Amino acid sequence: MYAEPACESTLSMPTPSRWPVVPIEPAVREAAPRPAPRCSACSLRPACMPPDLTSSELQQLDTVVLTTRNVRRGETLFRAHDPFQSLYAVRTGSFKTIVMHRDGREQVTGFQIPGEPLGLDGVCSGTHSCDAIALEDSTVCIIPFVQLETFCRESRRMQRHLYQLMSGEIVRESSLMMLLGTMTAEQRLAAFLLDLAARFQKRGYSGAHFNLKMSREEIGCFLGMKLETVSRMFSRFQREGLVEPNGKQIRIVDLEGLARV
Structure with a gap:
Protein backbone atom coordinates (compact mmCIF):
# COMPACT_ATOMS: atom_id res chain seq x y z
CA MET A 1 0.00 0.00 0.00
CA TYR A 2 1.36 3.43 -0.92
CA ALA A 3 0.49 6.86 0.43
CA GLU A 4 0.96 10.00 -1.64
CA PRO A 5 3.22 12.59 0.01
CA ALA A 6 2.01 16.17 0.15
CA CYS A 7 3.14 18.19 -2.88
CA GLU A 8 2.61 21.57 -4.43
CA SER A 9 1.87 20.32 -7.95
CA THR A 10 1.54 17.12 -9.89
CA LEU A 11 4.75 17.92 -11.75
CA SER A 12 6.80 17.63 -8.56
CA MET A 13 5.31 14.29 -7.52
CA PRO A 14 7.76 11.37 -7.34
CA THR A 15 7.17 8.39 -9.56
CA PRO A 16 5.28 5.46 -7.99
CA SER A 17 8.48 3.47 -7.60
CA ARG A 18 9.88 6.18 -5.35
CA TRP A 19 6.83 6.65 -3.18
CA PRO A 20 7.51 5.78 0.46
CA VAL A 21 5.88 2.57 1.68
CA VAL A 22 3.56 3.15 4.63
CA PRO A 23 3.13 0.00 6.75
CA ILE A 24 -0.43 -1.12 7.26
CA GLU A 25 -1.57 -1.18 10.87
CA PRO A 26 -2.21 -4.80 11.95
CA ALA A 27 -5.85 -5.65 12.64
CA VAL A 28 -5.02 -6.94 16.12
CA ARG A 29 -3.22 -3.84 17.28
CA GLU A 30 -5.97 -3.03 19.78
CA ALA A 31 -5.32 -6.37 21.49
CA ALA A 32 -1.85 -5.26 22.62
CA PRO A 33 -1.38 -5.04 26.41
CA ARG A 34 -2.37 -1.73 27.98
CA PRO A 35 -1.88 -0.25 31.45
CA ALA A 36 -4.23 -1.92 33.92
CA PRO A 37 -6.47 -0.10 36.41
CA ARG A 38 -5.16 -0.42 39.93
CA CYS A 39 -6.24 -3.68 41.59
CA SER A 40 -6.65 -1.82 44.86
CA ALA A 41 -9.46 0.27 43.34
CA CYS A 42 -11.08 -2.41 41.15
CA SER A 43 -14.70 -3.33 41.90
CA LEU A 44 -14.04 -6.94 40.85
CA ARG A 45 -11.07 -7.43 43.17
CA PRO A 46 -13.09 -9.22 45.89
CA ALA A 47 -14.12 -11.79 43.26
CA CYS A 48 -10.66 -12.62 41.93
CA MET A 49 -8.29 -11.66 44.77
CA PRO A 50 -8.24 -12.31 48.53
CA PRO A 51 -10.72 -9.99 50.28
CA ASP A 52 -8.50 -9.51 53.35
CA LEU A 53 -5.30 -8.13 51.83
CA THR A 54 -3.64 -5.40 53.86
CA SER A 55 -2.99 -1.95 52.41
CA SER A 56 0.68 -2.87 52.02
CA GLU A 57 -0.24 -6.07 50.16
CA LEU A 58 -2.61 -4.13 47.91
CA GLN A 59 0.18 -1.74 47.01
CA GLN A 60 2.40 -4.68 46.14
CA LEU A 61 -0.40 -6.25 44.10
CA ASP A 62 -0.61 -3.04 42.09
CA THR A 63 3.03 -3.59 41.06
CA VAL A 64 2.28 -7.15 39.86
CA VAL A 65 -0.84 -6.59 37.75
CA LEU A 66 0.30 -3.82 35.43
CA THR A 67 -1.41 -4.52 32.12
CA THR A 68 -4.71 -5.56 30.58
CA ARG A 69 -5.45 -6.98 27.16
CA ASN A 70 -8.50 -6.62 24.96
CA VAL A 71 -9.61 -9.79 23.20
CA ARG A 72 -12.24 -9.45 20.51
CA ARG A 73 -15.05 -11.93 20.06
CA GLY A 74 -13.76 -15.13 18.49
CA GLU A 75 -10.10 -14.29 19.11
CA THR A 76 -7.81 -16.53 21.14
CA LEU A 77 -6.17 -15.41 24.37
CA PHE A 78 -3.81 -18.41 24.34
CA ARG A 79 -3.63 -21.72 22.52
CA ALA A 80 -2.76 -25.27 23.54
CA HIS A 81 1.04 -25.78 23.64
CA ASP A 82 1.73 -22.04 24.01
CA PRO A 83 4.41 -21.36 26.66
CA PHE A 84 2.88 -20.59 30.04
CA GLN A 85 3.92 -17.18 31.33
CA SER A 86 0.93 -15.54 32.96
CA LEU A 87 -2.38 -16.10 34.64
CA TYR A 88 -5.34 -14.01 33.53
CA ALA A 89 -8.35 -12.62 35.35
CA VAL A 90 -11.44 -11.92 33.26
CA ARG A 91 -12.27 -8.25 33.76
CA THR A 92 -15.08 -7.86 31.24
CA GLY A 93 -16.76 -10.25 28.84
CA SER A 94 -16.53 -14.04 28.88
CA PHE A 95 -14.47 -16.91 27.48
CA LYS A 96 -14.68 -20.59 26.68
CA THR A 97 -11.83 -23.08 26.97
CA ILE A 98 -11.60 -25.92 24.48
CA VAL A 99 -9.45 -28.94 23.66
CA MET A 100 -9.32 -30.62 20.27
CA HIS A 101 -9.91 -34.32 19.76
CA ARG A 102 -7.60 -36.26 17.47
CA ASP A 103 -10.28 -36.29 14.80
CA GLY A 104 -10.53 -32.50 14.88
CA ARG A 105 -13.70 -32.26 16.97
CA GLU A 106 -13.88 -29.49 19.54
CA GLN A 107 -14.62 -30.22 23.21
CA VAL A 108 -15.64 -27.29 25.42
CA THR A 109 -14.10 -27.71 28.87
CA GLY A 110 -15.38 -24.59 30.61
CA PHE A 111 -16.84 -21.10 30.49
CA GLN A 112 -15.30 -18.14 32.37
CA ILE A 113 -17.08 -14.94 33.42
CA PRO A 114 -15.81 -11.69 35.03
CA GLY A 115 -13.70 -12.26 38.14
CA GLU A 116 -12.68 -15.80 37.18
CA PRO A 117 -9.14 -16.98 36.33
CA LEU A 118 -7.74 -18.29 33.08
CA GLY A 119 -4.44 -20.04 32.46
CA LEU A 120 -4.10 -22.29 35.49
CA ASP A 121 -3.81 -25.25 33.11
CA GLY A 122 -0.28 -24.10 32.23
CA VAL A 123 1.17 -24.30 35.74
CA CYS A 124 1.65 -28.07 35.61
CA SER A 125 3.76 -28.52 32.48
CA GLY A 126 4.84 -24.99 31.58
CA THR A 127 2.61 -24.99 28.48
CA HIS A 128 -1.11 -24.46 28.07
CA SER A 129 -3.27 -27.54 27.50
CA CYS A 130 -6.27 -25.80 25.96
CA ASP A 131 -7.37 -22.83 23.87
CA ALA A 132 -9.08 -19.85 25.53
CA ILE A 133 -11.44 -18.05 23.13
CA ALA A 134 -13.47 -14.90 23.77
CA LEU A 135 -17.25 -15.40 23.53
CA GLU A 136 -17.66 -11.61 23.21
CA ASP A 137 -15.42 -8.55 23.20
CA SER A 138 -13.58 -9.03 26.48
CA THR A 139 -10.77 -7.70 28.65
CA VAL A 140 -8.36 -9.63 30.87
CA CYS A 141 -5.88 -8.52 33.50
CA ILE A 142 -2.45 -10.05 32.94
CA ILE A 143 -0.76 -11.53 36.03
CA PRO A 144 2.86 -12.58 35.30
CA PHE A 145 3.34 -15.86 37.15
CA VAL A 146 6.97 -15.24 38.18
CA GLN A 147 6.01 -11.99 39.92
CA LEU A 148 2.95 -13.67 41.43
CA GLU A 149 5.12 -16.44 42.89
CA THR A 150 7.39 -13.83 44.47
CA PHE A 151 4.36 -12.06 45.93
CA CYS A 152 3.01 -15.36 47.29
CA ARG A 153 6.29 -16.03 49.13
CA GLU A 154 5.82 -12.70 50.93
CA SER A 155 2.05 -12.90 51.47
CA ARG A 156 0.46 -15.92 53.14
CA ARG A 157 -2.97 -14.60 52.15
CA MET A 158 -2.05 -14.49 48.48
CA GLN A 159 -0.36 -17.89 48.69
CA ARG A 160 -3.50 -19.42 50.21
CA HIS A 161 -5.62 -17.77 47.52
CA LEU A 162 -3.49 -19.30 44.75
CA TYR A 163 -3.85 -22.72 46.38
CA GLN A 164 -7.62 -22.19 46.50
CA LEU A 165 -7.71 -21.34 42.80
CA MET A 166 -5.81 -24.49 41.94
CA SER A 167 -8.00 -26.57 44.25
CA GLY A 168 -11.05 -25.02 42.62
CA GLU A 169 -9.86 -26.26 39.23
CA ILE A 170 -9.54 -29.81 40.62
CA VAL A 171 -13.05 -29.63 42.07
CA ARG A 172 -14.42 -28.23 38.81
CA GLU A 173 -12.88 -31.05 36.78
CA SER A 174 -14.26 -33.66 39.21
CA SER A 175 -17.71 -32.09 39.09
CA LEU A 176 -17.64 -32.09 35.30
CA MET A 177 -16.73 -35.79 35.24
CA MET A 178 -19.63 -36.58 37.58
CA LEU A 179 -21.99 -34.41 35.53
CA LEU A 180 -21.07 -36.15 32.28
CA GLY A 181 -20.89 -39.65 33.72
CA THR A 182 -23.87 -39.96 36.06
CA MET A 183 -26.52 -37.34 35.27
CA THR A 184 -29.39 -37.41 32.80
CA ALA A 185 -29.70 -34.75 30.10
CA GLU A 186 -32.25 -32.82 32.19
CA GLN A 187 -30.00 -32.91 35.24
CA ARG A 188 -26.96 -31.78 33.26
CA LEU A 189 -28.68 -28.68 31.90
CA ALA A 190 -30.27 -27.87 35.25
CA ALA A 191 -26.92 -28.19 37.03
CA PHE A 192 -25.28 -25.99 34.39
CA LEU A 193 -27.87 -23.21 34.81
CA LEU A 194 -27.76 -23.38 38.60
CA ASP A 195 -23.96 -23.23 38.63
CA LEU A 196 -23.92 -20.26 36.27
CA ALA A 197 -26.58 -18.47 38.33
CA ALA A 198 -24.56 -18.95 41.53
CA ARG A 199 -21.39 -17.65 39.88
CA PHE A 200 -23.16 -14.53 38.56
CA GLN A 201 -24.72 -13.87 41.95
CA LYS A 202 -21.38 -14.25 43.71
CA ARG A 203 -20.00 -11.46 41.52
CA HIS A 209 -31.86 -13.19 35.02
CA PHE A 210 -28.74 -13.25 32.85
CA ASN A 211 -27.48 -13.58 29.30
CA LEU A 212 -25.98 -16.78 27.96
CA LYS A 213 -23.06 -15.61 25.84
CA MET A 214 -22.40 -19.14 24.69
CA SER A 215 -24.51 -20.76 21.98
CA ARG A 216 -26.82 -23.72 22.54
CA GLU A 217 -24.35 -25.79 20.51
CA GLU A 218 -21.47 -24.76 22.81
CA ILE A 219 -23.56 -25.66 25.85
CA GLY A 220 -24.22 -29.06 24.33
CA CYS A 221 -20.53 -29.54 23.57
CA PHE A 222 -19.74 -28.79 27.22
CA LEU A 223 -22.49 -31.04 28.59
CA GLY A 224 -21.95 -33.91 26.18
CA MET A 225 -25.32 -33.39 24.50
CA LYS A 226 -26.49 -32.78 20.96
CA LEU A 227 -27.85 -29.37 19.99
CA GLU A 228 -31.32 -30.84 19.49
CA THR A 229 -31.27 -32.28 23.02
CA VAL A 230 -30.26 -28.94 24.54
CA SER A 231 -33.07 -27.15 22.68
CA ARG A 232 -35.58 -29.82 23.73
CA MET A 233 -34.55 -29.55 27.39
CA PHE A 234 -34.90 -25.74 27.35
CA SER A 235 -38.37 -26.14 25.86
CA ARG A 236 -39.29 -28.70 28.52
CA PHE A 237 -38.04 -26.46 31.35
CA GLN A 238 -40.10 -23.62 29.89
CA ARG A 239 -43.27 -25.75 29.71
CA GLU A 240 -42.75 -26.82 33.33
CA GLY A 241 -42.41 -23.21 34.46
CA LEU A 242 -38.78 -23.54 35.56
CA VAL A 243 -37.15 -21.03 33.21
CA GLU A 244 -38.16 -18.41 30.67
CA PRO A 245 -35.70 -18.34 27.76
CA ASN A 246 -35.83 -15.35 25.43
CA GLY A 247 -33.11 -15.67 22.83
CA LYS A 248 -29.89 -15.70 24.82
CA GLN A 249 -31.58 -14.23 27.88
CA ILE A 250 -32.54 -16.67 30.61
CA ARG A 251 -34.79 -15.99 33.59
CA ILE A 252 -34.91 -18.68 36.25
CA VAL A 253 -38.52 -18.70 37.45
CA ASP A 254 -38.41 -21.61 39.91
CA LEU A 255 -34.96 -22.03 41.43
CA GLU A 256 -36.02 -24.77 43.84
CA GLY A 257 -37.86 -26.64 41.11
CA LEU A 258 -34.80 -26.50 38.87
CA ALA A 259 -32.69 -27.87 41.70
CA ARG A 260 -35.08 -30.82 42.08
CA VAL A 261 -34.73 -31.92 38.44
Whole structure:
Protein backbone atom coordinates (compact mmCIF):
# COMPACT_ATOMS: atom_id res chain seq x y z
CA MET A 1 0.00 0.00 0.00
CA TYR A 2 1.36 3.43 -0.92
CA ALA A 3 0.49 6.86 0.43
CA GLU A 4 0.96 10.00 -1.64
CA PRO A 5 3.22 12.59 0.01
CA ALA A 6 2.01 16.17 0.15
CA CYS A 7 3.14 18.19 -2.88
CA GLU A 8 2.61 21.57 -4.43
CA SER A 9 1.87 20.32 -7.95
CA THR A 10 1.54 17.12 -9.89
CA LEU A 11 4.75 17.92 -11.75
CA SER A 12 6.80 17.63 -8.56
CA MET A 13 5.31 14.29 -7.52
CA PRO A 14 7.76 11.37 -7.34
CA THR A 15 7.17 8.39 -9.56
CA PRO A 16 5.28 5.46 -7.99
CA SER A 17 8.48 3.47 -7.60
CA ARG A 18 9.88 6.18 -5.35
CA TRP A 19 6.83 6.65 -3.18
CA PRO A 20 7.51 5.78 0.46
CA VAL A 21 5.88 2.57 1.68
CA VAL A 22 3.56 3.15 4.63
CA PRO A 23 3.13 0.00 6.75
CA ILE A 24 -0.43 -1.12 7.26
CA GLU A 25 -1.57 -1.18 10.87
CA PRO A 26 -2.21 -4.80 11.95
CA ALA A 27 -5.85 -5.65 12.64
CA VAL A 28 -5.02 -6.94 16.12
CA ARG A 29 -3.22 -3.84 17.28
CA GLU A 30 -5.97 -3.03 19.78
CA ALA A 31 -5.32 -6.37 21.49
CA ALA A 32 -1.85 -5.26 22.62
CA PRO A 33 -1.38 -5.04 26.41
CA ARG A 34 -2.37 -1.73 27.98
CA PRO A 35 -1.88 -0.25 31.45
CA ALA A 36 -4.23 -1.92 33.92
CA PRO A 37 -6.47 -0.10 36.41
CA ARG A 38 -5.16 -0.42 39.93
CA CYS A 39 -6.24 -3.68 41.59
CA SER A 40 -6.65 -1.82 44.86
CA ALA A 41 -9.46 0.27 43.34
CA CYS A 42 -11.08 -2.41 41.15
CA SER A 43 -14.70 -3.33 41.90
CA LEU A 44 -14.04 -6.94 40.85
CA ARG A 45 -11.07 -7.43 43.17
CA PRO A 46 -13.09 -9.22 45.89
CA ALA A 47 -14.12 -11.79 43.26
CA CYS A 48 -10.66 -12.62 41.93
CA MET A 49 -8.29 -11.66 44.77
CA PRO A 50 -8.24 -12.31 48.53
CA PRO A 51 -10.72 -9.99 50.28
CA ASP A 52 -8.50 -9.51 53.35
CA LEU A 53 -5.30 -8.13 51.83
CA THR A 54 -3.64 -5.40 53.86
CA SER A 55 -2.99 -1.95 52.41
CA SER A 56 0.68 -2.87 52.02
CA GLU A 57 -0.24 -6.07 50.16
CA LEU A 58 -2.61 -4.13 47.91
CA GLN A 59 0.18 -1.74 47.01
CA GLN A 60 2.40 -4.68 46.14
CA LEU A 61 -0.40 -6.25 44.10
CA ASP A 62 -0.61 -3.04 42.09
CA THR A 63 3.03 -3.59 41.06
CA VAL A 64 2.28 -7.15 39.86
CA VAL A 65 -0.84 -6.59 37.75
CA LEU A 66 0.30 -3.82 35.43
CA THR A 67 -1.41 -4.52 32.12
CA THR A 68 -4.71 -5.56 30.58
CA ARG A 69 -5.45 -6.98 27.16
CA ASN A 70 -8.50 -6.62 24.96
CA VAL A 71 -9.61 -9.79 23.20
CA ARG A 72 -12.24 -9.45 20.51
CA ARG A 73 -15.05 -11.93 20.06
CA GLY A 74 -13.76 -15.13 18.49
CA GLU A 75 -10.10 -14.29 19.11
CA THR A 76 -7.81 -16.53 21.14
CA LEU A 77 -6.17 -15.41 24.37
CA PHE A 78 -3.81 -18.41 24.34
CA ARG A 79 -3.63 -21.72 22.52
CA ALA A 80 -2.76 -25.27 23.54
CA HIS A 81 1.04 -25.78 23.64
CA ASP A 82 1.73 -22.04 24.01
CA PRO A 83 4.41 -21.36 26.66
CA PHE A 84 2.88 -20.59 30.04
CA GLN A 85 3.92 -17.18 31.33
CA SER A 86 0.93 -15.54 32.96
CA LEU A 87 -2.38 -16.10 34.64
CA TYR A 88 -5.34 -14.01 33.53
CA ALA A 89 -8.35 -12.62 35.35
CA VAL A 90 -11.44 -11.92 33.26
CA ARG A 91 -12.27 -8.25 33.76
CA THR A 92 -15.08 -7.86 31.24
CA GLY A 93 -16.76 -10.25 28.84
CA SER A 94 -16.53 -14.04 28.88
CA PHE A 95 -14.47 -16.91 27.48
CA LYS A 96 -14.68 -20.59 26.68
CA THR A 97 -11.83 -23.08 26.97
CA ILE A 98 -11.60 -25.92 24.48
CA VAL A 99 -9.45 -28.94 23.66
CA MET A 100 -9.32 -30.62 20.27
CA HIS A 101 -9.91 -34.32 19.76
CA ARG A 102 -7.60 -36.26 17.47
CA ASP A 103 -10.28 -36.29 14.80
CA GLY A 104 -10.53 -32.50 14.88
CA ARG A 105 -13.70 -32.26 16.97
CA GLU A 106 -13.88 -29.49 19.54
CA GLN A 107 -14.62 -30.22 23.21
CA VAL A 108 -15.64 -27.29 25.42
CA THR A 109 -14.10 -27.71 28.87
CA GLY A 110 -15.38 -24.59 30.61
CA PHE A 111 -16.84 -21.10 30.49
CA GLN A 112 -15.30 -18.14 32.37
CA ILE A 113 -17.08 -14.94 33.42
CA PRO A 114 -15.81 -11.69 35.03
CA GLY A 115 -13.70 -12.26 38.14
CA GLU A 116 -12.68 -15.80 37.18
CA PRO A 117 -9.14 -16.98 36.33
CA LEU A 118 -7.74 -18.29 33.08
CA GLY A 119 -4.44 -20.04 32.46
CA LEU A 120 -4.10 -22.29 35.49
CA ASP A 121 -3.81 -25.25 33.11
CA GLY A 122 -0.28 -24.10 32.23
CA VAL A 123 1.17 -24.30 35.74
CA CYS A 124 1.65 -28.07 35.61
CA SER A 125 3.76 -28.52 32.48
CA GLY A 126 4.84 -24.99 31.58
CA THR A 127 2.61 -24.99 28.48
CA HIS A 128 -1.11 -24.46 28.07
CA SER A 129 -3.27 -27.54 27.50
CA CYS A 130 -6.27 -25.80 25.96
CA ASP A 131 -7.37 -22.83 23.87
CA ALA A 132 -9.08 -19.85 25.53
CA ILE A 133 -11.44 -18.05 23.13
CA ALA A 134 -13.47 -14.90 23.77
CA LEU A 135 -17.25 -15.40 23.53
CA GLU A 136 -17.66 -11.61 23.21
CA ASP A 137 -15.42 -8.55 23.20
CA SER A 138 -13.58 -9.03 26.48
CA THR A 139 -10.77 -7.70 28.65
CA VAL A 140 -8.36 -9.63 30.87
CA CYS A 141 -5.88 -8.52 33.50
CA ILE A 142 -2.45 -10.05 32.94
CA ILE A 143 -0.76 -11.53 36.03
CA PRO A 144 2.86 -12.58 35.30
CA PHE A 145 3.34 -15.86 37.15
CA VAL A 146 6.97 -15.24 38.18
CA GLN A 147 6.01 -11.99 39.92
CA LEU A 148 2.95 -13.67 41.43
CA GLU A 149 5.12 -16.44 42.89
CA THR A 150 7.39 -13.83 44.47
CA PHE A 151 4.36 -12.06 45.93
CA CYS A 152 3.01 -15.36 47.29
CA ARG A 153 6.29 -16.03 49.13
CA GLU A 154 5.82 -12.70 50.93
CA SER A 155 2.05 -12.90 51.47
CA ARG A 156 0.46 -15.92 53.14
CA ARG A 157 -2.97 -14.60 52.15
CA MET A 158 -2.05 -14.49 48.48
CA GLN A 159 -0.36 -17.89 48.69
CA ARG A 160 -3.50 -19.42 50.21
CA HIS A 161 -5.62 -17.77 47.52
CA LEU A 162 -3.49 -19.30 44.75
CA TYR A 163 -3.85 -22.72 46.38
CA GLN A 164 -7.62 -22.19 46.50
CA LEU A 165 -7.71 -21.34 42.80
CA MET A 166 -5.81 -24.49 41.94
CA SER A 167 -8.00 -26.57 44.25
CA GLY A 168 -11.05 -25.02 42.62
CA GLU A 169 -9.86 -26.26 39.23
CA ILE A 170 -9.54 -29.81 40.62
CA VAL A 171 -13.05 -29.63 42.07
CA ARG A 172 -14.42 -28.23 38.81
CA GLU A 173 -12.88 -31.05 36.78
CA SER A 174 -14.26 -33.66 39.21
CA SER A 175 -17.71 -32.09 39.09
CA LEU A 176 -17.64 -32.09 35.30
CA MET A 177 -16.73 -35.79 35.24
CA MET A 178 -19.63 -36.58 37.58
CA LEU A 179 -21.99 -34.41 35.53
CA LEU A 180 -21.07 -36.15 32.28
CA GLY A 181 -20.89 -39.65 33.72
CA THR A 182 -23.87 -39.96 36.06
CA MET A 183 -26.52 -37.34 35.27
CA THR A 184 -29.39 -37.41 32.80
CA ALA A 185 -29.70 -34.75 30.10
CA GLU A 186 -32.25 -32.82 32.19
CA GLN A 187 -30.00 -32.91 35.24
CA ARG A 188 -26.96 -31.78 33.26
CA LEU A 189 -28.68 -28.68 31.90
CA ALA A 190 -30.27 -27.87 35.25
CA ALA A 191 -26.92 -28.19 37.03
CA PHE A 192 -25.28 -25.99 34.39
CA LEU A 193 -27.87 -23.21 34.81
CA LEU A 194 -27.76 -23.38 38.60
CA ASP A 195 -23.96 -23.23 38.63
CA LEU A 196 -23.92 -20.26 36.27
CA ALA A 197 -26.58 -18.47 38.33
CA ALA A 198 -24.56 -18.95 41.53
CA ARG A 199 -21.39 -17.65 39.88
CA PHE A 200 -23.16 -14.53 38.56
CA GLN A 201 -24.72 -13.87 41.95
CA LYS A 202 -21.38 -14.25 43.71
CA ARG A 203 -20.00 -11.46 41.52
CA GLY A 204 -22.83 -9.05 42.23
CA TYR A 205 -24.94 -9.76 39.15
CA SER A 206 -28.45 -11.16 39.05
CA GLY A 207 -28.55 -14.88 39.67
CA ALA A 208 -32.07 -15.17 38.27
CA HIS A 209 -31.86 -13.19 35.02
CA PHE A 210 -28.74 -13.25 32.85
CA ASN A 211 -27.48 -13.58 29.30
CA LEU A 212 -25.98 -16.78 27.96
CA LYS A 213 -23.06 -15.61 25.84
CA MET A 214 -22.40 -19.14 24.69
CA SER A 215 -24.51 -20.76 21.98
CA ARG A 216 -26.82 -23.72 22.54
CA GLU A 217 -24.35 -25.79 20.51
CA GLU A 218 -21.47 -24.76 22.81
CA ILE A 219 -23.56 -25.66 25.85
CA GLY A 220 -24.22 -29.06 24.33
CA CYS A 221 -20.53 -29.54 23.57
CA PHE A 222 -19.74 -28.79 27.22
CA LEU A 223 -22.49 -31.04 28.59
CA GLY A 224 -21.95 -33.91 26.18
CA MET A 225 -25.32 -33.39 24.50
CA LYS A 226 -26.49 -32.78 20.96
CA LEU A 227 -27.85 -29.37 19.99
CA GLU A 228 -31.32 -30.84 19.49
CA THR A 229 -31.27 -32.28 23.02
CA VAL A 230 -30.26 -28.94 24.54
CA SER A 231 -33.07 -27.15 22.68
CA ARG A 232 -35.58 -29.82 23.73
CA MET A 233 -34.55 -29.55 27.39
CA PHE A 234 -34.90 -25.74 27.35
CA SER A 235 -38.37 -26.14 25.86
CA ARG A 236 -39.29 -28.70 28.52
CA PHE A 237 -38.04 -26.46 31.35
CA GLN A 238 -40.10 -23.62 29.89
CA ARG A 239 -43.27 -25.75 29.71
CA GLU A 240 -42.75 -26.82 33.33
CA GLY A 241 -42.41 -23.21 34.46
CA LEU A 242 -38.78 -23.54 35.56
CA VAL A 243 -37.15 -21.03 33.21
CA GLU A 244 -38.16 -18.41 30.67
CA PRO A 245 -35.70 -18.34 27.76
CA ASN A 246 -35.83 -15.35 25.43
CA GLY A 247 -33.11 -15.67 22.83
CA LYS A 248 -29.89 -15.70 24.82
CA GLN A 249 -31.58 -14.23 27.88
CA ILE A 250 -32.54 -16.67 30.61
CA ARG A 251 -34.79 -15.99 33.59
CA ILE A 252 -34.91 -18.68 36.25
CA VAL A 253 -38.52 -18.70 37.45
CA ASP A 254 -38.41 -21.61 39.91
CA LEU A 255 -34.96 -22.03 41.43
CA GLU A 256 -36.02 -24.77 43.84
CA GLY A 257 -37.86 -26.64 41.11
CA LEU A 258 -34.80 -26.50 38.87
CA ALA A 259 -32.69 -27.87 41.70
CA ARG A 260 -35.08 -30.82 42.08
CA VAL A 261 -34.73 -31.92 38.44
